Structure formats: C-alpha cells, structure tokens
Amino acid sequence: xxxxxxxRRGDHIAVLDRDGDAARTVAQEALTHGAKxxxxxxxxxxxxxxxEDAFAHVNETMGPIWGLFANxxxxxxxxxxELPLETWNAVIATNLTGVFLSCKYAxxxxxxxxSGGSIVCASSPGASVAxxxxxxGAYSASKGGxxxxxxxxxxxxxxxxxxxxxIVPGATETKLMWNxxxxxxxxxxRDQLHKEIxxxxxxxxxxxxxxxxxxxSDDSSYVTGSELVCDGGVxxxxxxxx
Numbered sequence: 001x002x003x004x005x006x007x008r009r010g011d012h013i014a015v016l017d018r019d020g021d022a023a024r025t026v027a028q029e030a031l032t033h034g035a036k037x038x039x040x041x042x043x044x045x046x047x048x049x050x051x052e053d054a055f056a057h058v059n060e061t062m063g064p065i066w067g068l069f070a071n072x073x074x075x076x077x078x079x080x081x082e083l084p085l086e087t088w089n090a091v092i093a094t095n096l097t098g099v100f101l102s103c104k105y106a107x108x109x110x111x112x113x114x115s116g117g118s119i120v121c122a123s124s125p126g127a128s129v130a131x132x133x134x135x136x137g138a139y140s141a142s143k144g145g146x147x148x149x150x151x152x153x154x155x156x157x158x159x160x161x162x163x164x165x166x167i168v169p170g171a172t173e174t175k176l177m178w179n180x181x182x183x184x185x186x187x188x189x190r191d192q193l194h195k196e197i198x199x200x201x202x203x204x205x206x207x208x209x210x211x212x213x214x215x216x217s218d219d220s221s222y223v224t225g226s227e228l229v230c231d232g233g234v235x236x237x238x239x240x241x242x
Contacts, residue, residue, distance in 0.1 A: 001209040002069050003027075006216065007035035011067070014058045016043040016051075016102075018072075037062060045072045045098030055105035064113035067216040068106040070099045071122035073142075077135040077180045088138050095142035096149070103153060107162065116161030120215045123147045123166040123227060125235050132239075135180075147227060154225030163224035165215045169208040170231025171197060198233030 003013050007030035015030070017023035020042030027040030039061060043054040058065060074094045076087045099121050110117035125131075126140035127147040146166065153164040171177060171193050178186050194201055211230045214220050229235055 001205040005209040007033040013038040018044040046093040064109040070102040091138040096145040168229040172203040
C-alpha cells in the first residue's frame with residue numbers, strides 16, 4: 001500500500017519481496033498509479049547477498065536510493081519457555097536483521113550519492129508494551145530492536161542529511177494482523193478490538209501508508225529519530241478502567 005501511495009505522487013518505485021510474483025504485481029500496479037518507473041524483485045531480507053544484489057540492481061536501473069521503507073516481518077507467537085530456538089531465530093532474522101540489512105545497503109547508496117535521504121522502519125506498539133493476548137515475546141523483542149536501531153541510525157547519519165524514523169502502526173486490516181488468530185475467531189476478535197481502540201475501529205491499510213509516505217517526503221524534513229504512532233490511540237490509553 002505504501003508503494004502505491006508513493007507512486008501516486010510520481011516516485012520511482014522498487015518492490016522487494018521473497019514472493020517475486022507478488023513484488024512484480026505491485027510494481028505493475030504502481031505504474032498505473034503514476035510511478036515514474038517501477039520494478040519488482042525477488043529478495044529474502046534474511047540473506048545478505050540477495051539484499052545486496054537487489055539494491056545494486058535498483059541503483060543500476062533507477063539511480064541511488066533516496067527513500068526506503070523497511071517493513072518485512074513475520075509473527076510466530078509462543079510463550080518463551082516453549083518457544084523453539086528456530087522460531088525465535090526466524091522472527092529476529094526477518095524483523096530485525098532484515099531491517100538492518102535493508103538499511104545497510106540503502107545507507108551505502110545514500111552516502112555515496114551525497115544527496116541525503118529518508119529511511120522509515122516498521123516498529124510496533126509491541127516495542128513499548130506487551131500485548132494482552134500474550135505469547136508475543138519474539139515479535140515484541142524484534143520490534144524493540146528496530147526502535148533502538150532507528151534512534152541510533154538517526155544520530156549516526158544526521159550529519160549526512162539522512163533522516164531515519166519508525167512508523168508504529170496499530171491494528172490494521174492486513175494478513176499479518178490475523179496471522180495467529182484462528183479463522184473462526186477473526187470476526188469476534190475484530191468486534192472486540194473495535195471496542196478497545198479509542199477511535200473505535202481497525203485502521204485501513206491506506207492510513208499507516210499515508211503516514212509513511214509523509215515521513216519519506218520532504219514535508220517531514222525536520223523529523224528524525226522519531227516514532228510516528230498511528231494506532232488509533234491504543235498506546236495513549238491506560239489498561240485499567242479508572
């Protein structure tokens with residue numbers, strides 16, 4: 001959704017996904033939304049060579065990267081004492097190491113081009129608070145790492161005119177939202193969330209996408225090292241009814 005939002009303002013769009021067909025489909029759709037150019041590529045962000053090659057191809061075909069949205073994520077739940085190491089490693093590899101690798105190769109291009117840039121990384125309310133449903137230790141730890149990484153990169157690269165921020169989306173109607181919810185329970189869970197979210201509804205995908213597009217634009221030129229919370233008021237709300 002962010003790619004399409006940025007396409008509408010005429011950006012060059014590159015979409016990376018381990019599902020190459022999905023990436024190419026979004027890239028084609030971006031062209032119909034107004035992108036100046038668009039490519040979709042297969043890349044698994046847990047494999048450094050694939051990230052390096054994909055970013056090099058973007059540089060060759062479109063020029064150096066100016067804006068990056070690093071958002072690949074998986075959510076495999078489980079209580080820590082029962083969680084297999086393989087599951088923990090898979091979550092960290094995608095959600096945190098994948099962000100690191102994407103930023104690493106984007107930053108190299110930005111520094112070489114000497115033209116500044118904007119990086120947005122996907123964090124989560126889980127980086128700051130525990131989810132009431134529980135079993136999100138690996139996911140929350142990975143997102144806490146993303147938020148810490150964002151703050152450090154913002155300081156390290158500010159002198160180069162490169163801004164780094166985090167988006168903190170709340171409940172949003174995406175596949176990942178319902179990844180750990182049995183299909184028969186989704187409708188009831190959705191109704192419950194509508195009661196608990198201060199704005200009274202789950203976000204449409206376009207809503208966090210608009211916030212991300214703003215962070216990727218010059219309209220946010222004095223914003224760096226921040227977490228833009230787009231969660232309908234969840235983090236502002238006390239958990240007890242007094």
